[in-house]
Amino acid sequence: SQQGEEDPQALSIQEGENATMNCSYKTSINNLQWYRQNSGRGLVHLILIRSNEREKHSGRLRVTLDTSKKSSSLLITASRAADTASYFCATAGAAGNKLTFGGGTRVLVKP
Amino acid sequence: GAGVSQSPSNKVTEKGKDVELRCDPISGHTALYWYRQSLGQGLEFLIYFQGNSAPDKSGLPSDRFSAERTGGSVSTLTIQRTQQEDSAVYLCASSFGIDEQYFGPGTRLTVT
Numbered sequence: 001s002q003q004g005e006e007d008p009q010a011l012s013i014q015e016g017e018n019a020t021m022n023c024s025y026k027t028s029i030n031n032l033q034w035y036r037q038n039s040g041r042g043l044v045h046l047i048l049i050r051s052n053e054r055e056k057h058s059g060r061l062r063v064t065l066d067t068s069k070k071s072s073s074l075l076i077t078a079s080r081a082a083d084t085a086s087y088f089c090a091t092a093g094a095a096g097n098k099l100t101f102g103g104g105t106r107v108l109v110k111p
Numbered sequence: 112g113a114g115v116s117q118s119p120s121n122k123v124t125e126k127g128k129d130v131e132l133r134c135d136p137i138s139g140h141t142a143l144y145w146y147r148q149s150l151g152q153g154l155e156f157l158i159y160f161q162g163n164s165a166p167d168k169s170g171l172p173s174d175r176f177s178a179e180r181t182g183g184s185v186s187t188l189t190i191q192r193t194q195q196e197d198s199a200v201y202l203c204a205s206s207f208g209i210d211e212q213y214f215g216p217g218t219r220l221t222v223t
Contacts, residue, residue: 033211043202043214088154097209098144098167101154 006089006102014110019076021105023089024069030092032065033099034074037086046074046087079109113137115215117203123221124193132188132218136205143186144212145178149199157201160186193222 005024013019023032031050035043049056049065049072056063062075076083086106090099116135124130136143145157156170160180171177175193180186190197200219204212 030209035214041200042216043204045211045213048211090154092209095209097142097161098156098159098170099146099212100156101146103153 006087006105008105009103010106010108012108012110013079015079015081017079019079019083019107019109020073021087021107022071022073023102024071025089025091025100025102026070027091028094029067030094032063032072033090033092034061034063034072035088035090037088037104038084043088076107079107081109081111083107084109115203115205115213117201117215117218119218120216121219121221123223126195126222127192129189129191130193130220132190132201132203132220134186134188134203134205134215136184136186136203137213138184140205140207140213141183142206142208142212143180144204144206145186145188146202146204147199148202148217152199154202157188190220193220195222198222 007022029051031048033048034046036046037043047058047061047063049063060077065072086104088104089102092099118133141162143160146154148154158178159167175191178188198221200217202214202217204214206212
């Protein structure tokens with residue numbers, strides 16, 4: 001079963017705009033990770049945020065984590081056509097090993 | 112360095128046959144994971160190996176599924192008597208410790 005709910009399920013934006021997607025989860029976590037998937041195959045790790053962190057940046061990516069609300073957001077700034085992909089949040093439990101994935105957000109960046 | 116590799120990339124099999132899927136993790140990574148991704152169920156955890164510890168098999172959907180990891184490196188996921196609902200993309204990942212997991216390209220299994 002999936003721990004996370006992601007919204008929106010799909011997002012269509014113009015190149016240069018920002019894209020924001022949200023993830024909610026149900027149980028305590030060790031960390032939360034965001035992945036990107038192109039064409040339904042391998043997942044690419046984007047960023048990991050630990051349960052004691054509130055915000056993290058990596059290039060054009062910004063992730064926030066609110067453990068009191070059990071939610072996280074991923075912001076992609078100045079989007080590019082190459083950012084078109086599905087984005088998944090995944091939580092690691094107390095043992096920090098197996099990941100439980102959300103349903104994903106499909107992002108389309110139009111040139 | 113080399114990433115996680117999986118073989119085959121695609122596998123078509125007849126219902127009832129057994130299949131073996133292979134995963135070569137990143138060298139030096141102590142943990143190895145199998146997940147599967149299907150339209151109906153999304154991304155699901157199957158099994159996790161960490162060093163010499165007993166694997167966490169809590170995600171395996173039935174006793175037709177098994178996996179082993181030889182020599183702390185290569186892993187094989189075996190599905191016996193395949194069913195149509197086993198059709199999915201099977202993803203392998205490895206990690207050093209409990210941080211970022213690095214995924215392979217997956218094996219697309221189609222059971223006809």
